[in-house]
Amino acid sequence: xxxxxxxxxxxxxxxxxxxxxxxxxxxxxxxxxxxxxxxxxxxxxxxxxxxxxxxxxxxxxxxxxxxxxxxxxxxxxxxxxxxxxxxxxxxxxxxxxxxxxxxxxxxxxxxxxxxxxxxxxxxxxxxxxxxxxxxxxxxxxxxxxxxxxxxxxxxxxxxxxxxxxxxxxxxxxxxxxxxxxxxxxxxxxxxxxxxxxxxxxxxxxxxxxxxxxxxxxxxxxxxxxxxxxxxxxxxxxxxxxxxxxxxxxxxxxxxxxxxxxxxxxxxxxxxxxxxxxxxxxxxxxxxxxxxxxxxxxxxxxxxxxxxxxxxxxxxxxxxxxxxxxxxxxxxxxxxxxxxxxxxxxxxxxxxxxxxxxxxxxxxxxxxxxxxxxxxxxxxxxxxxxxxxxxxxxxxxxxxxxxxxxxxxxxxxxxxx
Numbered sequence: 152x153x154x155x156x157x158x159x160x161x162x163x164x165x166x167x168x169x170x171x172x173x174x175x176x177x178x179x180x181x182x183x184x185x186x187x188x189x190x191x192x193x194x195x196x197x198x199x200x201x202x203x204x205x206x207x208x209x210x211x212x213x214x215x216x217x218x219x220x221x222x223x224x225x226x227x228x229x230x231x232x233x234x235x236x237x238x239x240x241x242x243x244x245x246x247x248x249x250x251x252x253x254x255x256x257x258x259x260x261x262x263x264x265x266x267x268x269x270x271x272x273x274x275x276x277x278x279x280x281x282x283x284x285x286x287x288x289x290x291x292x293x294x295x296x297x298x299x300x301x302x303x304x305x306x307x308x309x310x311x312x313x314x315x316x317x318x319x320x321x322x323x324x325x326x327x328x329x330x331x332x333x334x335x336x337x338x339x340x341x342x343x344x345x346x347x348x349x350x351x352x353x354x355x356x357x358x359x360x361x362x363x364x365x366x367x368x369x370x371x372x373x374x375x376x377x378x379x380x381x382x383x384x385x386x387x388x389x390x391x392x393x394x395x396x397x398x399x400x401x402x403x404x405x406x407x408x409x410x411x412x413x414x415x416x417x418x419x420x421x422x423x424x425x426x427x428x429x430x431x432x433x434x435x436x437x438x439x440x441x442x443x444x445x446x447x448x449x450x451x452x453x454x455x456x457x458x459x460x461x462x463x464x465x466x467x468x469x470x471x472x473x474x475x476x477x478x479x480x481x482x483x484x485x486x487x488x489x490x491x492x493x494x495x496x497x498x499x500x501x502x503x504x505x506x507x508x509x510x511x512x513x514x515x516x517x518x519x520x521x522x523x524x525x526x527x528x529x530x531x532x533x534x535x536x537x538x539x540x541x542x543x544x545x546x547x548x549x550x551x552x553x554x555x556x557x558x559x560x561x562x563x564x565x566x567x
Contacts, residue, residue: 153537154530155181156518157213157224159206159327160335160511161318163194164360164384164474166205168213169503169511170221172540173519178512180502181540182216184209193361193380194229194335196317199324206325217540223531225331225518226318227338227510230364230376234272234309238263241302251284251293251301253526259303272309273316275332278372279524280304294526306372308334330531331521333514336366336376341520342513343470343496344371351467356454357509358473360384363450365457367464375461379453383475386446393442394434395426405478410440411447412487415480444484447475451488472496472509 154173160166165185171178186209190201214220240263244251260277268274282290284298293301315332322329339355349371357364360383366376383405390401390409408422420436451471458466471485471493482495498508522529530537 153532153534153540154519154528155532155537155540156515157221157531158333158511158514158518159209159224159226159322160338160508160514161191161194161196161202161227162188162359162507162510163191163362163382164188165507166191166209167508167511168209169508169515170213170217171512171515173515178500178515178519180500180512182213183503183508183511184212184216185507186212190321194378195231195314196321199317199321202321203324206321206327210325210327219532219536219539221327221532223328223330224322225333225514225531226322226329227333227335227514228275228310228314228318229362230334230336230366230378231314232311233275233334233376234269234307235373235375236267236307236309237304238267238277238307239302239304240264241300244299244301249297249299251296251298253294255301256282256294256525259301260305263303263305264307267307268309271312273312275308275310275315275334276521277303277305277307278337280306280372292524292526306374308373310334330529331518333517334373334376335364335510337373338510338513338517339364339366339470339472340368340371340373340513341516342498342509343472343494348468348470352462352464353468353470354458354461354466356451356458356469356471356473358382358450358471358475360474363454363473365454365461367458367462367466369462369464377457377461379450379457381450381453385450386443386475389442389446390439394424394432394439395428396424396432397427400424404434404439405443408434408436408439409443410436410479411444411481411484413437413440413444415483416440443478447478447481447484448488450475451485455489468492468494470494470496472506474507476506 157170166188168184170182171180189205190198196202240259242259281304282293283302284290339357352369355366362382363379367374387401391398410416416436421433423433426432
């Protein structure tokens with residue numbers, strides 16, 4: 152069976168849709184699309200009606216690209232007021248042969264959280280630290296192994312109910328069935344992870360449009376996360392205020408003209424733009440870059456301080472990603488504030504070569520890993536749809552058969 156997953160990353164500025172097929176330990180993108188977010192503020196649903204129509208518009212484009220109808224998705228929620236708790240649970244294996252099944256894994260996870268979810272919170276997931284079989288530790292995938300007793304040590308992650316229900320309501324109204332909900336910080340890790348960092352303690356900074364998400368990861372497990380109320384939008388507002396231009400023009404200046412570090416500007420480069428008074432003004436790259444550099448430095452410094460608040464562990468690696476990393480000379484500013492050991496992550500997957508897709512790609516990889524640890528393989532499309540997606544010739548053959556049948560039917564009628 153093909154493993155095909157659709158993720159929807161609801162962002163403040165844009166909402167991203169990605170359909171990926173998991174094959175040979177790699178996600179191949181079958182379709183992707185981004186759309187201007189509506190009814191969303193700082194990652195939260197504030198107008199369900201607008202948000203629903205926005206999701207409908209986006210999924211319609213995806214359906215058109217694929218030629219099938221997507222019905223099941225995974226979605227993300229922002230990392231506001233997330234609750235983390237270390238939990239344990241145990242279960243006696245009573246089936247014939249004492250073989251641990253997927254149902255056993257699900258039951259021991261449920262046992263670990265029973266009665267522990269805070270009021271006004273909803274369980275998001277349990278991230279297993281370790282499965283213990285008959286006292287033996289170090290079992291990351293217990294399904295199929297033999298044992299009389301199964302135990303789990305894990306991290307229970309719960310989120311405010313209003314954050315979950317608002318997203319579920321929008322998806323339901325858009326005609327979509329939500330199979331899983333993913334925290335943005337956890338998704339980011341699964342996109343950037345590698346053998347070099349999987350057994351270390353590190354942090355991820357995702358520089359978004361309205362907000363910046365800071366996450367601390369310990370040996371591949373999300374330990375803590377926080378959302379800072381600053382992002383690319385603040386830079387655009389600064390440019391608009393200082394130079395008296397529209398926010399729309401300020402965004403163009405930020406993305407197409409400015410440098411993240413004033414030392415790497417071209418003094419002779421000039422950008423002509425109309426100000427709010429209707430007059431044309433010429434701005435040189437240095438003066439625009441000074442504004443960008445000032446605010447970007449503030450955001451990065453706040454993120455650095457937030458990491459120190461989130462963990463007392465020594466940070467072995469730091470990854471920075473998100474849309475703001477694509478501003479010119481970004482790495483030069485980062486190396487000045489941090490050091491040259493910082494990883495500036497850039498998405499390089501065919502079909503989504505843009506850092507705005509970091510979270511949506513990571514969501515798919517996280518979901519696959521989560522199901523794998525529970526001994527399950529899940530595809531969010533039917534077998535017939537999967538065949539049409541991954542074998543275009545089969546779809547063409549079927550279409551031709553229908554066409555011939557229709558032609559023969561018409562021909563028979565005309566003969567009569």
